[in-house]
Each structure stands twice: as C-alpha cells, then as structure tokens.
Amino acid sequence: MTVHNLQITASAPDPALLDLPWDIPLVDWPEETLAALPRGISRHIVRFVRLSGRVIAIKEIGESVAYREYELLRQLRRLEVPSVVPVGVITGRKAPDGEPLEAVLVTEHLQFSLPYRALYSQALRPDTAARLIDALAVLLVRLHLVGFYWGDVSLSNTLFRRDAETFAAYLVDAETGDLHRQLSPGQRAYDVDLARTNIIGELMDLAAGELLDEDVDEVSIGDALVARYEELWETLTESESFESNERWRVAARIERLNELGFDVGELAITTDIDGTSVQIQPKVVDAGHHSRRLLRLTGLDVQENQARRLLNDLDSFRAATDRQNDDEEFVAHDWLRGVFEATIRAVPRDLRRKLEPAQLFHEILDHRWFVSERAGRDVPMAEATRSYVDDVLRHRPDEKSVLGLAPGEKDPELDA
Amino acid sequence: MATVTYDHASRLYPGTERPAVDQLNLHIEDGEFLVLVGPSGCGKSTSLRMLAGLEDVNGGSIYIGDRDVTDVQPKDRDIAMVFQNYALYPHMSVADNMGFALKIAGKPKAEIRQRVEEAAKILDLTEYLDRKPKALSGGQRQRVAMGRAIVRQPQVFLMDEPLSNLDAKLRVQTRTQIASLQRRLGVTTVYVTHDQTEALTMGDRIAVLKDGLLQQVGTPRDMYDTPANVFVAGFIGSPAMNLGTFTVTGGVAEIGPARLPLERDVASRITEADNGRVTVGFRPESLDIVTQADESAFPVEVNLVEELGSDAFVYGTLKGDLAAQAEVHSGAGDDQVIVRVDPRSVPAKGERIYVTIRPGHSHVFSSASGERIS
Ligand SMILES: Nc1ncnc2c1ncn2[C@@H]1O[C@H](COP(=O)(O)OP(=O)(O)O)[C@@H](O)[C@H]1O
Ligand SMILES: Nc1ncnc2c1ncn2[C@@H]1O[C@H](COP(=O)(O)OP(=O)(O)O)[C@@H](O)[C@H]1O
Ligand SMILES: [Mg+2]
Ligand SMILES: [Mg+2]
Numbered sequence: 001m002t003v004h005n006l007q008i009t010a011s012a013p014d015p016a017l018l019d020l021p022w023d024i025p026l027v028d029w030p031e032e033t034l035a036a037l038p039r040g041i042s043r044h045i046v047r048f049v050r051l052s053g054r055v056i057a058i059k060e061i062g063e064s065v066a067y068r069e070y071e072l073l074r075q076l077r078r079l080e081v082p083s084v085v086p087v088g089v090i091t092g093r094k095a096p097d098g099e100p101l102e103a104v105l106v107t108e109h110l111q112f113s114l115p116y117r118a119l120y121s122q123a124l125r126p127d128t129a130a131r132l133i134d135a136l137a138v139l140l141v142r143l144h145l146v147g148f149y150w151g152d153v154s155l156s157n158t159l160f161r162r163d164a165e166t167f168a169a170y171l172v173d174a175e176t177g178d179l180h181r182q183l184s185p186g187q188r189a190y191d192v193d194l195a196r197t198n199i200i201g202e203l204m205d206l207a208a209g210e211l212l213d214e215d216v217d218e219v220s221i222g223d224a225l226v227a228r229y230e231e232l233w234e235t236l237t238e239s240e241s242f243e244s245n246e247r248w249r250v251a252a253r254i255e256r257l258n259e260l261g262f263d264v265g266e267l268a269i270t271t272d273i274d275g276t277s278v279q280i281q282p283k284v285v286d287a288g289h290h291s292r293r294l295l296r297l298t299g300l301d302v303q304e305n306q307a308r309r310l311l312n313d314l315d316s317f318r319a320a321t322d323r324q325n326d327d328e329e330f331v332a333h334d335w336l337r338g339v340f341e342a343t344i345r346a347v348p349r350d351l352r353r354k355l356e357p358a359q360l361f362h363e364i365l366d367h368r369w370f371v372s373e374r375a376g377r378d379v380p381m382a383e384a385t386r387s388y389v390d391d392v393l394r395h396r397p398d399e400k401s402v403l404g405l406a407p408g409e410k411d412p413e414l415d416a
Numbered sequence: 417m418a419t420v421t422y423d424h425a426s427r428l429y430p431g432t433e434r435p436a437v438d439q440l441n442l443h444i445e446d447g448e449f450l451v452l453v454g455p456s457g458c459g460k461s462t463s464l465r466m467l468a469g470l471e472d473v474n475g476g477s478i479y480i481g482d483r484d485v486t487d488v489q490p491k492d493r494d495i496a497m498v499f500q501n502y503a504l505y506p507h508m509s510v511a512d513n514m515g516f517a518l519k520i521a522g523k524p525k526a527e528i529r530q531r532v533e534e535a536a537k538i539l540d541l542t543e544y545l546d547r548k549p550k551a552l553s554g555g556q557r558q559r560v561a562m563g564r565a566i567v568r569q570p571q572v573f574l575m576d577e578p579l580s581n582l583d584a585k586l587r588v589q590t591r592t593q594i595a596s597l598q599r600r601l602g603v604t605t606v607y608v609t610h611d612q613t614e615a616l617t618m619g620d621r622i623a624v625l626k627d628g629l630l631q632q633v634g635t636p637r638d639m640y641d642t643p644a645n646v647f648v649a650g651f652i653g654s655p656a657m658n659l660g661t662f663t664v665t666g667g668v669a670e671i672g673p674a675r676l677p678l679e680r681d682v683a684s685r686i687t688e689a690d691n692g693r694v695t696v697g698f699r700p701e702s703l704d705i706v707t708q709a710d711e712s713a714f715p716v717e718v719n720l721v722e723e724l725g726s727d728a729f730v731y732g733t734l735k736g737d738l739a740a741q742a743e744v745h746s747g748a749g750d751d752q753v754i755v756r757v758d759p760r761s762v763p764a765k766g767e768r769i770y771v772t773i774r775p776g777h778s779h780v781f782s783s784a785s786g787e788r789i790s
Binding site: 041042043061064102154156180181184189190193200201204208211 | 429430431468469470471472489490491502503504505506507508509512516519520557580582583
C-alpha cells in the first residue's frame with residue numbers, strides 16, 4: 001500500500017484509519033470492509049466502514065471542498081446545532097500505479113439515525129411525513145438562528161432520529177453551506193424555497209419507485225415545510241407590543257418559547273417615551289430547553305422530546321412519592337437510579353441495543369399506559385417492561401444501525 | 417433573456433468597516449457570458465449573491481432587464497443558480513429528473529415534455545430521456561443537472577466556482593462544455609472564479625475585482641493587451657507579467673544598462689507624485705533574447721529553467737548597474753523576472769542572457785497610482 005503521502009487532518013486521529021485501503025477508489029472497496037447501511041441520495045460516493053468498534057462514513061470529495069466542509073461541521077458542532085460529527089480529512093491518496101485519488105471527508109456515522117428512505121418504506125404510521133417535516137423545520141430554524149445558510153436543504157441531507165413520538169433532525173451535508181453573522185431574509189427565503197423543491201422531488205422519486213403510500217401528496221408536504229418553518233421563525237423572533245400594565249405577557253412569551261423547546265437567552269424590552277407601551281423581542285434563543293434541564297438534573301443527554309417525556313415521568317414520580325418539598329436534584333437522582341436505570345436494566349442486554357435508552361424508556365411508558373388501560377388497572381413499571389419486551393421489542397428491527405435497504409428497494413447506486 | 421445592471425451597488429456586512437462590494441457599476445449585455453474574477457476575498461461571491469437576492473444591498477440598485485430587483489425575493493427574480501444541487505433521483509427517468517421543478521410549478525404536461533426535449537437536444541441527452549440516471553456517465557449526469565436549470569428558462573444563469581470540486585482533467589473539459597452550451601443557449605450568465613485562466617477562456621467579458629472595487633471590465637483581449645492598472649496587469653496572464661519600477665531620465669526608462677524610450681505622451685503623463693519613476697510591465701512572452709550589443713538589452717541571470725514541452729520559461733534575476741534600484745517582481749516573486757524562451761534552445765542555469773522588450777509590448781503605469789499611462 002502506498003501510504004507515504006497520505007495526510008490525515010483530524011483533531012484526534014484514530015490510528016486504525018491508516019489500515020483502510022486508501023489506495024483503492026471508494027467505489028471498489030471490498031464488501032467485507034463495508035458496513036451495509038442505508039444512505040440518502042448523493043452526488044459523491046459515500047460508504048460506511050466499521051472501525052474500532054464504531055461506524056464511520058467516508059465521502060470522496062474534492063480536497064478544498066473537503067477541508068471546507070470539515071471546518072463547517074466543526075463550527076456547527078461548536079454552535080451546538082445537531083449535525084454529524086466530523087472525524088477528519090484524508091488527502092494525498094494514490095493508486096498503486098501512482099494515479100492520484102480523490103480526498104475524503106470522514107464523519108462519525110450517526111447512531112440510531114434513520115435516513116428518510118428507510119423511514120418511508122418501513123410503512124410507519126401515516127403521519128410520518130408530517131413529523132419528518134416538523135423535525136426538518138426545527139433544524140432549519142435552528143441553523144438559521146445561528147447564521148448558517150445551508151444552500152442544499154433536502155431530506156437526503158438530513159438524518160432523523162426517533163425523539164419520543166416525534167423525530168429529531170440532524171444536518172449531514174454541509175458542502176454548500178456558509179456561516180454568516182446573521183442571515184438576510186433573502187438567504188432564508190432561498191433555503192426554504194429550495195427545501196420545498198428538494199423535498200417534493202425526493203418524494204416524487206419515492207413515488208416513482210413505488211415506495212410511497214399513494215395517499216401522500218408530495219406538493220402539500222413541501223408546502224407544509226414552508227408553513228411550519230415560517231410559523232416557528234415568527235414565534236421565535238417576532239416582536240410583540242402591549243400596554244405597560246400587561247407585564248405578564250413577558251412571562252407568557254417566555255413560557256410559550258419554553259413549550260416549543262427553546263430557552264430565551266436574551267430578550268430585548270423597549271418602552272415608548274411615555275411608558276404606556278412595551279415591546280419585547282427575543283434576541284437569543286437556544287433550542288433544547290427540556291434536554292438541558294434533564295441533563296442538569298440527571299446527567300442524561302437525550303433529545304428534546306425524549307427529555308420532555310422523561311421530565312414528565314420525573315414529575316409524576318415526585319408527586320407519587322410525595323416529595324414536592326425535597327430538593328429537585330435529590331428526587332431526580334432517586335428517580336434515575338430507581339426508575340429509569342432499573343427499567344432499562346430489566347430489558348435483556350441483547351435487545352437493549354435495538355433502541356436508544358431514552359427511546360426505549362419512552363416506548364415502555366407508552367406501553368404501560370396501553371396495557372394499563374386494557375387491564376383496567378395501574379400496571380407497575382416492572383410488569384409493563386416485561387410485557388413490552390415480549391410483545392413489542394422482540395419484533396422490532398435493530399435501529400442502532402439499520403441494516404440493509406428497505407424491503408423492495410435496491411440500492412440504486414451500488415449496482416450502477 | 418435580459419441584461420443585468422449593477423448601479424452603484426454596495427454590500428457592507430454587519431460588523432465590518434469596509435464594504436465587501438463597493439459601489440459596483442457593471443452592465444452585462446443580454447446573452448453575454450460575464451466572468452467575475454479576482455483573488456479570494458475580493459467580493460466576487462458577494463456580488464453574485466447580491467444579484468441572486470441572497471445578500472442585502474446596502475446602497476445602489478440591481479436591475480434584471482428594466483426591472484429593479486433590489487428588494488425582490490430570490491425565487492421571484494427569474495434566475496437560476498447552476499450546479500448548486502445535482503443529486504439525481506434514482507427512480508425517476510432522466511426526463512422527470514430534468515422537468516420535476518416545472519411539474520411542481522404546475523406547468524401542463526405537454527409543455528414540460530417540450531421544454532425537456534429541447535433541453536435534451538442541446539445537452540445531447542435525447543436518447544437517454546426515458547432511462548434512469550444510473551445508465552448515465554458522470555459527465556452526462558452533470559448535464560442532466562444543467563438541464564434542470566435550462567428547462568426553467570431563467571433570465572440569468574448564476575454560477576459560483578462550479579468547477580472547484582472537479583479534478584483538473586474534468587475541469588478543463590467541463591469548462592469548454594459550459595462555455596459552448598452558454599453560447600448555444602444565449603442566456604445571460606454571470607460566472608464567478610478565482611482562476612484567471614478559466615476567466616480568460618470562458619468569458620465574453622471579464623470583470624476584475626480587488627478589495628470590493630471593480631478594477632476593469634473588458635474582453636479577454638482587452639485585459640491581456642491593455643490592463644488598466646498594475647493590479648490587473650499582474651493578475652491576468654500566466655505566468656504573470658513582469659513588473660518593475662524604474663527611473664525615468666529624459667523620457668527614457670532605465671532598466672539595468674538598457675534604455676527603454678517612452679512615448680512622448682506617456683512621458684508627459686508622469687506627475688510629480690511619481691517622483692521621476694514609472695512602473696513598466698512586460699510579459700514573459702514579450703521578451704526576445706538578443707546580444708549584449710543591443711542598445712535596449714538588459715541582462716538576466718538564469719536561476720531556473722522550467723520546460724513545459726511546447727514552452728520553456730527562464731526564472732532569473734535582473735542584473736546590471738541600475739538593477740539594484742529597480743523594484744522588480746513577477747509571478748515568481750520579488751526580484752525575479754520570467755522570460756519565455758525557445759524550448760529547443762534553453763540557456764543553462766547560472767548563465768547570463770540578454771533580453772529586450774518587443775517594441776510596442778511594454779505597459780507603462782504611474783508609479784504613484786498604478787494606473788495605466790501608456
Ligand atoms: N455521518 C453520517 N452518518 C449517517 N449517514 C451518513 C453520514 N454521512 C453521510 N451519510 C449518508 O450518506 C448520504 C450522502 O452523504 P452527503 O454528505 O449528503 O453526500 P453528497 O455531498 O454527495 O450529497 C447522506 O444522505 C446520508 O444518508
Ligand atoms: N457573511 C459575511 N460576513 C462578514 N464578512 C463577509 C461575509 N461573507 C464574506 N465576507 C467578507 O467579504 C469579503 C468578500 O468576500 P467574498 O465575496 O466571499 O469574496 P470572494 O468570493 O471574492 O472570495 C471578504 O473580506 C470576506 O471576508
Ligand atoms: Mg448530500
Ligand atoms: Mg467565494
């Protein structure tokens with residue numbers, strides 16, 4: 001292998017990276033090296049590889065663009081926007097005959113992520129489309145809030161992870177992006193319009209491949225993204241005026257944003273000269289209100305809606321154990337040990353890895369509600385867990401890394 | 417189709433002191449291929465994004481045709497950004513891949529098919545229209561992506577370094593394809609690149625920017641033959657033009673022992689600020705090797721010879737009495753002169769050669785302002 005010119009740019013390079021067959025074009029990598037996970041559609045060659053107990057994604061791409069995307073992904077990570085984690089850039093690849101090979105960008109495969117093609121064709125509940133769109137709208141708003149112009153918003157460039165009964169969206173392709181101090185209305189409008197076109201195109205493609213429920217209307221889903229985005233953007237950024245004797249509206253606005261999962265980092269309050277009216281406008285909003293609160297209380301790092309669900313359970317635990325006057329941290333600690341971890345541990349180890357722990361817990365809570373209603377009594381957690389494991393989890397696909405493509409879908413790229 | 421006009425258009429990014437694009441005045445003709453070129457950070461992308469509606473315009477206006485689009489939303493400007501997005505849809509036919517945006521816009525089926533067929537003809541894709549993208553080669557896939565933009569029949573195409581992601585070979589190929597395609601379609605096109613060779617080979621006209629200021633607009637020939645200032649002179653051409661600042665005595669610029677007579681009207685344009693000095697530019701290909709006896713010959717000591725098959729270049733140092741005072745630089749760096757020589761008789765390293773500037777091939781600039789005076 002000709003490795004002498006290989007250059008690896010990474011913050012913490014894994015020496016095992018060097019053992020990969022960099023002298024072979026990515027298209028020709030031997031099957032035994034690859035992890036056959038589903039992908040979105042792309043123009044570059046992308047492959048997954050198992051390495052040191054994890055999975056990495058490798059994308060062949062021009063050198064300067066590779067470095068640019070790597071840098072952007074690092075910045076997005078620093079800004080705490082959900083995106084794939086960059087591992088590094090490898091350049092100086094050469095085939096044995098000396099022919100130079102393209103640079104690669106390496107990212108960590110996002111565990112438990114579900115490309116939309118897998119989601120649609122698994123015939124999930126009919127409102128899946130709407131929930132994906134909701135998740136993508138939240139991601140796009142978050143990106144725009146930090147000044148990121150995406151330039152190529154699409155379902156393929158987004159990864160989805162289950163987040164309680166909804167989805168959380170992650171950015172996967174930053175190639176066409178740009179970070180600005182603040183986006184102009186034109187930049188936001190362009191991104192949203194492109195998102196609409198791309199989403200409709202991607203759904204039309206699924207329809208052409210007979211992978212989409214006939215009842216799904218592609219155009220209305222695209223339109224839904226635009227509507228959802230605009231609604232969210234307004235709520236997060238619009239300024240609101242009221243009489244100065246309606247001060248409660250400040251608190252109400254903050255609560256409304258919390259409900260949507262955002263914290264208000266900075267709120268501009270201006271009064272007019274005679275002090276009769278007040279204007280407020282959120283200046284800095286941070287997503288992840290519930291997940292931050294749960295992290296602070298329990299150390300659990302989970303997604304927003306999972307956190308919401310877990311916090312609700314924590315609240316009911318507190319009420320049930322009559323500890324409203326105890327320090328919240330202590331109660332949270334006891335709940336974590338006695339309820340959350342106990343429940344997860346009660347799931348057999350080999351089945352536990354099928355879903356993220358927080359998602360597992362969320363589903364068990366759902367299941368408990370379901371079996372309690374059927375039984376007409378309050379089924380205890382331990383019993384609900386047993387029933388969930390036997391009746392549900394055993395029959396679920398493994399989502400840590402969804403293997404293979406959806407039933408009926410051939411990998412259109414691999415056999416090209 | 418339409419003209420494009422920047423009228424004193426400026427962009428000042430929040431939190432910065434200087435405009436990234438400063439009072440840009442530029443008129444692009446209907447059907448013209450205009451290339452914005454300049455070093456990184458000069459404001460090319462900002463200019464293009466202003467036209468696309470992606471960047472607020474802080475001063476001046478932008479017109480597409482007679483329509484003031486300064487405050488119009490990007491999607492209502494009737495422009496197409498090309499190459500931004502060309503992931504093809506695997507389950508859709510090539511025709512549907514090209515026409516799906518029209519379908520979304522609710523255009524009638526027959527019209528979509530007609531526009532797609534026209535585009536396919538121009539793109540040489542007719543026989544593939546009913547196939548799936550996986551049947552296509554890399555180059556054909558790229559043309560399908562072009563087709564997506566073409567079928568929308570926009571007034572203007574915008575391209576921002578569309579070739580930067582391609583390897584050198586494919587870049588040269590695609591460059592030619594885009595240029596000839598644009599000529600066939602006749603759609604006004606604004607193209608951004610930092611690569612002056614790309615600009616020279618593709619553009620009907622080139623606009624050179626530096627620090628947000630337009631330096632010169634003209635045909636590739638104009639830029640090459642009559643650069644408006646020292647910056648353009650040094651930027652356009654490869655290898656770059658040699659530029660030196662020399663003392664003028666009695667209407668003659670002294671280059672080493674050589675004397676380069678300046679035209680009368682040039683000499684008269686030298687101002688007090690120039691302090692008796694001018695900047696003279698001469699391209700590597702405008703030098704002839706002569707003998708020491710030649711009146712206008714100046715000596716160059718050979719440091720390195722670069723042989724490129726059909727061409728050979730000498731990288732050398734200017735020698736002679738006055739050489740020390742002259743400030744010379746070229747594409748090879750300070751104190752370096754580049755000379756194109758006959759590849760069949762190249763001088764040896766360390767050798768001293770005598771060269772002279774071919775008559776009429778020198779460019780004279782004010783040493784104070786850098787503006788062209790010849
Ligand atoms: N880190 C990752 N984790 C999971 N999936 C990934 C990752 N990186 C890429 N992918 C998959 O590969 C596909 C193509 O990657 P992308 O970066 O969008 O390539 P392109 O620039 O060619 O569009 C994505 O749609 C996604 O499904
Ligand atoms: N979003 C931005 N915010 C602040 N400054 C910017 C932004 N984008 C570009 N600039 C600055 O404006 C100038 C012109 O940038 P750009 O138009 O990207 O140049 P070019 O395309 O010629 O490389 C540079 O100095 C750059 O740093
Ligand atoms: Mg992509
Ligand atoms: Mg640029």
